[in-house]
Amino acid sequence: MYPPKNGAEVRLWKTAQKLSTLGDLWVAAPPGEQRLDGDMEPIDVTSPLFNHQPVWDELWTGLFAVSARHPLRQPLANAMVEPVERTTVSFDVVVCEFPQVTDAAAELSTSHDAKLLLNKHNADYEILDGYLRERSVPSVVRRRLVENFREFEANAIETADVTVFQSEEDRKRFDVGAATDTFVIPNGCDYRSISHGGDPEAAARECGIPGDGFTCVFLGSYDYAPNRRAARLIIDDLAPALPDVDFLLLGRNPPAASGDNVYAPGYVADLAGALHLADAALCPLTTGSGTKLKMLDYFAAELPVISTTVGTQGLSVEPGREALVCDDAEGFVGGIERLRSSPELRRRLGESGREIAAEHSWDSLMAEYDAVIEALRD
Structure with a gap:
C-alpha cells in the first residue's frame, strides 16, 4: 500500500490517511518496500499465501467454480487473523479492503465485538465475468463461478455494518436493501x-x-x-x-x-x-x-x-x-x-x-468518511 503505485493502492493510502486522523490505526498487510509513513502501525502479514499472487488471487478466485465455501478461504483467513491477534490490541472497527480478506475481517469483527466496514472497490463478479468471457471459458463453468462469487460478495455486504461503494452503479448491482447502511464515495485525484x-x-x-x-x-x-x-x-x-x-x-x-x-x-x-x-x-x-x-x-x-x-x-x-x-x-x-x-x-x-x-479532489472525498464513522457509532 505504501508507497502507492497503482489506483487501488492510492485509494487505500488515501483512506488510511483519513482514518488515521479519526483514531489509532493498524494496517495488516504484507510488508512493502518502505515502512508506513504517518500515524499508522503496521501489522506484517508474512504468510506465503499472501506472498504469491497466483495463490491468493487466481487460485482463490478459481476455486469458486467448485463451491462458494471453497477450501482455500479458511487458510487465507487464518493467515491474516493470526498476526492481527498477536498484537493484543482491542479494535473498535475492522476495515475490509479486498475480497480475499473478507473472511478474516468478519472473524476479527466478531472476536473483538467490533463494527465491520467494507470498502467495495469494485463489483468484482462483473470483472470476473468479463475476464472469463474473453478467455472463452465454458459457459457452465463461467456461470457457476460468477454466481458463487456474486453470492460471496453479497453475503459480505449483508454481514458488514456499513459498506462504501465507489459508484452508484456498483451499489445498484447488489440490490442493497434499506436495512443495510451504504455510502458512495467515488475515487479522486490529486x-x-x-x-x-x-x-x-x-x-x-x-x-x-x-x-x-x-x-x-x-x-x-x-x-x-x-x-x-x-x-x-x-x-x-x-x-x-x-x-x-x-x-x-x-x-x-x-x-x-x-x-x-x-x-x-x-x-x-x-x-x-x-x-x-x-x-x-x-x-x-x-x-x-x-x-x-x-x-x-x-x-x-x-x-x-x-x-x-x-x-x-x-x-x-x-x-x-x-x-x-x-x-x-x-x-x-x-x-x-x-x-x-x-x-x-x-x-x-x-x-x-x-x-x-x-470536483473529485481527494481531500473533499475523504471528508465523507466522517459520516461513515458516525454511522458506525450508531
Whole structure:
C-alpha cells in the first residue's frame, strides 16, 4: 500500500490517511518496500499465501467454480487473523479492503465485538465475468463461478455494518436493501499537483520518448488483467494502425512492446510531468466497475480523453463533451485522428474534463468518511 503505485493502492493510502486522523490505526498487510509513513502501525502479514499472487488471487478466485465455501478461504483467513491477534490490541472497527480478506475481517469483527466496514472497490463478479468471457471459458463453468462469487460478495455486504461503494452503479448491482447502511464515495485525484504540470522535460528523459510528435498516454498497473488487455489493444491494434503517433504506457509491470512507436517505461515518480507529455489520453478498458482513477488523472491534466463505456462508469461523462466514447479499436483509431486534426476539440474536451477532476479532489472525498464513522457509532 505504501508507497502507492497503482489506483487501488492510492485509494487505500488515501483512506488510511483519513482514518488515521479519526483514531489509532493498524494496517495488516504484507510488508512493502518502505515502512508506513504517518500515524499508522503496521501489522506484517508474512504468510506465503499472501506472498504469491497466483495463490491468493487466481487460485482463490478459481476455486469458486467448485463451491462458494471453497477450501482455500479458511487458510487465507487464518493467515491474516493470526498476526492481527498477536498484537493484543482491542479494535473498535475492522476495515475490509479486498475480497480475499473478507473472511478474516468478519472473524476479527466478531472476536473483538467490533463494527465491520467494507470498502467495495469494485463489483468484482462483473470483472470476473468479463475476464472469463474473453478467455472463452465454458459457459457452465463461467456461470457457476460468477454466481458463487456474486453470492460471496453479497453475503459480505449483508454481514458488514456499513459498506462504501465507489459508484452508484456498483451499489445498484447488489440490490442493497434499506436495512443495510451504504455510502458512495467515488475515487479522486490529486487535482492540484497534477494540474500544476510537474516537469515534462525530465519525464520525457525518464520515459525515453522524443516528445515532439502526437502522443497518446495510457495509465495503469499491468498486473491487473483489464489493464493488460487494454495495453495489448494499444500495442497490437492502435500502434500499427497509427505509426506516426507515439503511445506511452505508464505504470507498474508494463507488457513487452515491440513497436517503434510504443514506449513502456513502467512506474514513473513524476506522474504529472509524464501526463503533460501527452496530447491525448486513452482508456480502452472492456471490463471493470467503480470509478477509474486514471480518468480523473487525465482530466486533472486537461487531456482530451478517448474511453470505452466501461471507462466512464461512475463519472458524469457526456460523450462528446468530456470525452470521446467508443467501444472498439476502429473507434479509438478514428478518435485519435479526430483529436490530432482538431486543436479546438482537444481544448474543449480538456476544459470540460478538468471540471470533473476539480470536483473529485481527494481531500473533499475523504471528508465523507466522517459520516461513515458516525454511522458506525450508531
